[in-house]
Amino acid sequence: MYPRPGAGHVPVLRLGDILLVTLQGDLYDSTAQQLQQDLSETIVSAGVTGVVIDISGVEIVDSFLGRVLAEIAAQASLLAARTVVAGMRPAVAITLVELGLTLPGLRTALDTQAAMALLEQPVVLSHAGGTRRERA
Template sequence: MNDYFPRPGTASVPVLRLGDVLLITLQGDLHDGMAARLQQDVAEAIVRHRVAGVVIDITGVEIVDSFLGRILAEIAAHAKLLAAQTVVAGMRPAVALTLVELGLTLPGLRTALSTEAALELLGRPDAARSGGPHRDPR
């Protein structure tokens, strides 16, 4: 089952549930208010739906500054405390270089080149192919 969690009446980042994984797609700039709402939305969705993983797709992000790096690290830290793994997908080479130049190590974050690869890292290969939750054939 796929669920979409927009926060009504506010500019927010959509959080999509694919089985036991949350998918967040960042596009453009993320200002302070949106970042705080995103952190809260992700933490609440992890607990409400008992998800095991969070994929943050940053393919649409052209520039990462220390603010966005900190937000990604904080989301990963919150998720880890709530027993979920976080994978950042779709990082552009320029973004990776910027993160290194800024000295941001992003503890608790794993990376993948694509959303599909991120889902596979989380052990959800069926979700990567079909868009649905992983089903154990046993």
């Protein structure tokens, strides 16, 4: 009933211009770091413009994984791709806020569908969509 501990594999799916990354269960730190490296390369080689990270299957996000998510988004942004983190569970969100990690630069969406819709919108920053206006 528990997810396989330390799943060493993260499925990455390409859907048109978007990479869909599905995180599931409990990850080894090394797996998360590997993913961070691989994604940069994939963004460049595949020429995608958006990355959706589905974390609806993740039971906890600690400061390490939080940092990995923030860095993936920052890296992708340098490579001209936008990142949306989708499907964070309420318990995880409450814990992250309590931990002091509000990840202000990160775009978020309720689920992968909403995330895709968000990425299909023109790059011009509008305040429509599941994400807040960008703050400096």
